[in-house]
Amino acid sequence: MGALFPGAEAQFTEIAEVLRAAKKVSVVAHIKPDADAVGSACGLTAGLRSLGIDAHVFIGQTYPHPENLLTVPGVEEITYGGQLPEDGLVVTVDCASVDRTGLFRTQIADDPSRVVVIDHHETNPAFGAHNLIVDSESTTTIIRELFDYLSVELNHDMAYCLYAGLVTDTGNFRWGTPRMHQLAGELMGYGLDTRQISLELTDKASARDLQIMGGVLADLQNFREEGLKLSVFTIRAEALARMSQTTVEAIIDYARALEGTDVGMVLKQNGPKRWAVSLRSSVIDVSKLAQRFGGGGHVPAAGYTAHGSQDMVVRDLIAALPTREERAAH
Numbered sequence: 001m002g003a004l005f006p007g008a009e010a011q012f013t014e015i016a017e018v019l020r021a022a023k024k025v026s027v028v029a030h031i032k033p034d035a036d037a038v039g040s041a042c043g044l045t046a047g048l049r050s051l052g053i054d055a056h057v058f059i060g061q062t063y064p065h066p067e068n069l070l071t072v073p074g075v076e077e078i079t080y081g082g083q084l085p086e087d088g089l090v091v092t093v094d095c096a097s098v099d100r101t102g103l104f105r106t107q108i109a110d111d112p113s114r115v116v117v118i119d120h121h122e123t124n125p126a127f128g129a130h131n132l133i134v135d136s137e138s139t140t141t142i143i144r145e146l147f148d149y150l151s152v153e154l155n156h157d158m159a160y161c162l163y164a165g166l167v168t169d170t171g172n173f174r175w176g177t178p179r180m181h182q183l184a185g186e187l188m189g190y191g192l193d194t195r196q197i198s199l200e201l202t203d204k205a206s207a208r209d210l211q212i213m214g215g216v217l218a219d220l221q222n223f224r225e226e227g228l229k230l231s232v233f234t235i236r237a238e239a240l241a242r243m244s245q246t247t248v249e250a251i252i253d254y255a256r257a258l259e260g261t262d263v264g265m266v267l268k269q270n271g272p273k274r275w276a277v278s279l280r281s282s283v284i285d286v287s288k289l290a291q292r293f294g295g296g297g298h299v300p301a302a303g304y305t306a307h308g309s310q311d312m313v314v315r316d317l318i319a320a321l322p323t324r325e326e327r328a329a330h
Contacts, residue, residue: 004145004179005134015132016149018116019048024088025055030095031102032276033065034245035072035201036165040093040118040139042074043161047143047152058084060102066245071200072164073157083107090114092128094139094165096121096296118142123287123296137176140165141183159190160197167194168201171253175300202246209247212239216251222261225318226327228283231261232314237269256280256301265317267310275306275313284322285330292320 002009019025025048029041041057048055057078059065069075082103084090090108095101096119098109108115108127115128120136136142140162147154166183170176173184188194205213216239221232233251235243248268255264255278264280277295279286279302287302293316295304306313322330 001148002145003148004141004183005136008134008145011132011134012146012149015116015118015130016146018089018130019053019091019146020051020150022048022053022089024085025053026084026088026090027055027057028084028090028092028095028101028104028108029057029059029078030092030100031059031061033059033069034094034249035069035168036138036140037094038065038069038072038075038078039161039163039165040143041078042072043140043158043165044091044093044118044143044146046074046155046158046161047147047150050152051150054088058104060104062103068201068204068244068246069164071197073160088114089116091116091118093118093143094121095119096124098127099294118146121287121297122299123291123302137180138165138169140169141179144183144187154187154190156190156192159187160192163187163192163194163197164201167198168249171256172198172202202249205244205247205250208242209244212243213247213251215239217254221314223314223318225321226323228262228321229260230263230265230314230318230321231255231258232265232267234267234310235269237271240268240270252278252280256282263321265314267306267313269310270305273308275310276303277306277313277317278303279317284327288322289317289320293317 027041027045029037045055045057059080098105101108113129117128117131119133120139124133144162170180223230252266255266262283266278268276285299287297290297290302290304293304
């Protein structure tokens with residue numbers, strides 16, 4: 001034990017004891033789920049069931065997951081809606097804050113005593129009675145370590161779930177620590193077709209997707225403030241409704257990879273004057289930026305929800321960028 005997270009043995013032991021004592025567990029993934037959310041939830045549920053624990057996955061929204069997640073084992077059993085079972089343990093996975101539980105927010109916030117939080121976002125405020133929050137490439141990486149403490153034996157489907165979160169949250173292994181390769185090597189030993197998994201989760205795009213993406217990329221806006229170059233992509237509501245999740249993620253990756261860009265910003269319009277904002281940077285800590293607007297995330301990747309016109313949202317972010325003096329102090 002402690003193979004992936006040496007020094008965190010006490011945290012993992014505590015959470016394993018809480019889970020092992022449970023007879024019923026509701027596993028909650030975040031709204032607008034990605035592969036790490038679904039992979040963590042379905043993988044943990046499969047592992048708990050192998051121990052004889054009654055476990056099910058819930059997501060607090062009324063519409064289903066995106067099509068690129070259909071191949072993740074267990075995804076067809078996810079329950080969508082606004083009500084969790086009143087009894088048993090509630091385990092949130094990959095939820096950086098209680099807001100990310102969507103329609104379950106009030107129910108979870110009103111009774112944190114039965115809530116276990118498992119997450120890899122450094123900005124997580126630890127909203128459960130028990131919290132396993134560890135800086136990691138993906139939440140599925142934490143689940144893999146937890147399985148050792150639970151004495152869960154991996155199988156092909158569990159390995160698929162864990163790999164799905166690992167490969168997507170590391171951008172196909174473009175960022176992370178040697179730990180990601182250590183875990184990937186282990187999971188591949190369970191007969192995974194890793195090429196097909198990556199194709200399904202991140203690479204598939206239709207001609208329509210490419211046409212819409214071309215329009216979004218062509219409308220790139222660049223701003224300079226305090227010696228930083230901010231590049232902004234905007235995905236309007238009508239484009240977002242027609243675009244696959246894999247294409248949206250590809251645009252966010254472009255924001256990270258643009259040459260000469262210090263901060264990448266992607267605005268996804270969810271409604272009139274309502275935006276989901278994704279931030280990427282290898283120069284500044286964007287999690288601190290996101291926190292100023294009620295969001296969170298990681299040092300290089302974070303997000304938040306904003307209200308107002310597109311220009312207002314961009315202006316607000318520009319005004320919040322750290323000054324040269326603030327950057328020099330850190």
